[in-house]
Amino acid sequence: MLLTYAIGDVHGRRDLLSALLAAIRSDAGSRRLRIIFLGDLIDRGPESRQCLDLVIRTLAEFPGSRLILGNHEEFLLRSIEKTGDREAAARRWLPNGGVATLRSYGFDETDPVDQIAVRLSRDFPSHISALRAADWMVETKTHVFVHAGIDPDTPLSQQNPETTRWIRERFLGHPGPFAKIVVHGHTITASALPELYPGRIAIDTGAVHSGHLTCAVFDGDAPVRFIATDDHSEIVQTVAVRPLDCR
Numbered sequence: 001m002l003l004t005y006a007i008g009d010v011h012g013r014r015d016l017l018s019a020l021l022a023a024i025r026s027d028a029g030s031r032r033l034r035i036i037f038l039g040d041l042i043d044r045g046p047e048s049r050q051c052l053d054l055v056i057r058t059l060a061e062f063p064g065s066r067l068i069l070g071n072h073e074e075f076l077l078r079s080i081e082k083t084g085d086r087e088a089a090a091r092r093w094l095p096n097g098g099v100a101t102l103r104s105y106g107f108d109e110t111d112p113v114d115q116i117a118v119r120l121s122r123d124f125p126s127h128i129s130a131l132r133a134a135d136w137m138v139e140t141k142t143h144v145f146v147h148a149g150i151d152p153d154t155p156l157s158q159q160n161p162e163t164t165r166w167i168r169e170r171f172l173g174h175p176g177p178f179a180k181i182v183v184h185g186h187t188i189t190a191s192a193l194p195e196l197y198p199g200r201i202a203i204d205t206g207a208v209h210s211g212h213l214t215c216a217v218f219d220g221d222a223p224v225r226f227i228a229t230d231d232h233s234e235i236v237q238t239v240a241v242r243p244l245d246c247r
Contacts, residue, residue, distance in 0.1 A: 037065075215228070
């Protein structure tokens with residue numbers, strides 16, 4: 001596998017993402033690398049728009065890098081689509097962190113939904129294009145990268161993209177191995193650190209609350225390792241974890 005850094009849920013913490021990307025560049029040195037963003041770049045934190053700007057630049061800087069659509073990006077897209085009930089989609093999105101995203105774009109939650117949709121599409125076309133072009137799964141010989149998880153009863157080739165953005169209990173509680181090791185975010189780890197389970201690696205470390213934004217580092221046959229921000233001491237640390245039993 002190409003030197004790969006998979007980054008968990010950012011949720012509007014552009015400050016942490018900037019620090020983590022700087023640490024990734026330092027860690028990789030002159031080696032060729034790619035970055036996989038596992039989704040939920042937006043909502044809850046204060047700088048969703050700025051996070052998307054940074055991610056788009058990063059995808060261009062490191063060819064082969066990928067963006068996976070998270071359920072929070074799905075909220076946004078459903079709220080601006082021409083078809084469907086924008087009002088209903090917005091009623092789900094805004095209480096789940098969407099208000100912070102609107103404010104980062106200079107909107108107010110009291111603005112009409114149709115007006116927001118038109119202005120987002122008109123004024124930030126690169127953001128909307130990047131989200132619409134995002135992947136829902138990235139697969140290698142040994143690993144599969146998704147936002148939330150996979151259906152444990154369905155082959156990888158038959159997974160439903162929406163399931164991979166939203167699933168929780170049936171995936172998290174699977175005692176298993178899976179066909180490949182699943183690298184995912186979506187559900188904040190209890191420790192606010194990356195956690196290893198049989199068949200999966202969880203790297204949503206609750207950045208918006210904990211200050212820990214984590215990436216998992218995959219370097220050939222070497223064991224996975226982690227780099228995480230720590231905004232209490234304003235440094236980036238390499239994190240070691242031990243394998244855990246399945247929940």
